[in-house]
Amino acid sequence: MQALFFDNRLSLQDIPVPEPSRGEVLIKLLYSAICNTDLEIIKGYMGFKGVLGHEFVGRVITESHPLYGKTVVGEINCSCQQCYLCLSGRRTHCEHRSVIGIAGRQGAFADFISLPAENLHIVPDAIPLPLAVFTEPLAAAVEIFEQLHMKPSGSVFIFGAGKLGLLVSMVARLHGFDYTTFDAVTEKTAFAFKLGINSRTIRELSQHEKAEVCIDCTGSPAGISLAMSHLWPKGTLVLKTTVADPAKPDLNSIVINEFTVIGSRCGLFSPALNLLERRLVDPSTMISGKFMFMDIINAFEAAKNPLNHKIIIDHNV
Numbered sequence: 001m002q003a004l005f006f007d008n009r010l011s012l013q014d015i016p017v018p019e020p021s022r023g024e025v026l027i028k029l030l031y032s033a034i035c036n037t038d039l040e041i042i043k044g045y046m047g048f049k050g051v052l053g054h055e056f057v058g059r060v061i062t063e064s065h066p067l068y069g070k071t072v073v074g075e076i077n078c079s080c081q082q083c084y085l086c087l088s089g090r091r092t093h094c095e096h097r098s099v100i101g102i103a104g105r106q107g108a109f110a111d112f113i114s115l116p117a118e119n120l121h122i123v124p125d126a127i128p129l130p131l132a133v134f135t136e137p138l139a140a141a142v143e144i145f146e147q148l149h150m151k152p153s154g155s156v157f158i159f160g161a162g163k164l165g166l167l168v169s170m171v172a173r174l175h176g177f178d179y180t181t182f183d184a185v186t187e188k189t190a191f192a193f194k195l196g197i198n199s200r201t202i203r204e205l206s207q208h209e210k211a212e213v214c215i216d217c218t219g220s221p222a223g224i225s226l227a228m229s230h231l232w233p234k235g236t237l238v239l240k241t242t243v244a245d246p247a248k249p250d251l252n253s254i255v256i257n258e259f260t261v262i263g264s265r266c267g268l269f270s271p272a273l274n275l276l277e278r279r280l281v282d283p284s285t286m287i288s289g290k291f292m293f294m295d296i297i298n299a300f301e302a303a304k305n306p307l308n309h310k311i312i313i314d315h316n317v
């Protein structure tokens with residue numbers, strides 16, 4: 001099968017179709033999407049070498065499994081179910097975990113992928129296939145509000161109007177929070193505004209404007225200090241950025257201002273699928289381009305353009 005391999009450079013390679021191990025099923029990929037994490041990995045994040053890709057929708061082709069023929073999306077953390085973290089109910093933090101296309105496991109930029117059946121969720125018919133690739137990043141946006149319980153009257157600043165920032169803004173809007181989304185790039189705040197998101201450029205943000213919750217979705221090491229400087233004392237800082245070159249925040253400032261800091265990674269798929277199925281979040285306007293799988297190297301070039309949002313890969317042959 002064909003797969004996009006990263007080994008200090010990206011190349012399409014012919015590799016064997018994966019053999020499902022115990023508890024796994026084989027999936028034929030239908031659509032996938034390029035995430036900022038993929039762009040960070042090719043800059044060195046996680047030191048990953050192998051087949052990239054973790055946002056996907058596919059069809060189960062293992063005939064002997066009850067999921068055979070079903071259209072599925074997959075949670076990206078694969079756990080051992082035996083270590084002390086798994087046994088304590090913290091399976092997404094399993095000490096032996098592999099993560100699809102990010103750590104120790106083949107990714108979705110390929111013709112086929114083998115995954116534990118327990119990671120899979122059936123995609124409701126009402127969700128158009130290309131939109132199902134948003135399940136994983138939308139789950140990561142919903143995860144913030146799984147971790148953080150705040151009053152509907154609370155104020156939220158979201159920094160970064162990129163792919164994740166827009167999804168987080170859509171979820172914050174659903175909750176009825178007094179939220180504003182900021183970005184340094186005028187084109188990005190203008191695009192967010194077109195989606196009905198309350199957005200402003202960072203230049204318009206005065207030094208004394210603060211919120212009770214600041215969420216960093218900038219994908220840039222400088223985003224954390226920016227978010228911290230607009231947080232009320234006793235406020236909550238939510239960190240979503242993972243980069244090859246992480247920031248070193250001023251911990252004194254966290255102590256002195258009594259900030260609560262929440263690191264936030266992957267989320268649950270069921271609420272994300274509900275939001276997509278009921279059209280409460282409609283990310284269709286966030287698709288900036290569609291490329292055939294054989295053209296995925298060019299798709300990566302398009303994804304590197306910061307003004308592009310989601311680049312979708314079509315695996316249908």
Ligand SMILES: [Zn+2]
Pocket residue numbers: 035036037054055136137
């Ligand atoms: Zn992602």
Ligand SMILES: [Zn+2]
Pocket residue numbers: 079080081082083084085086087094095096097
């Ligand atoms: Zn484990």
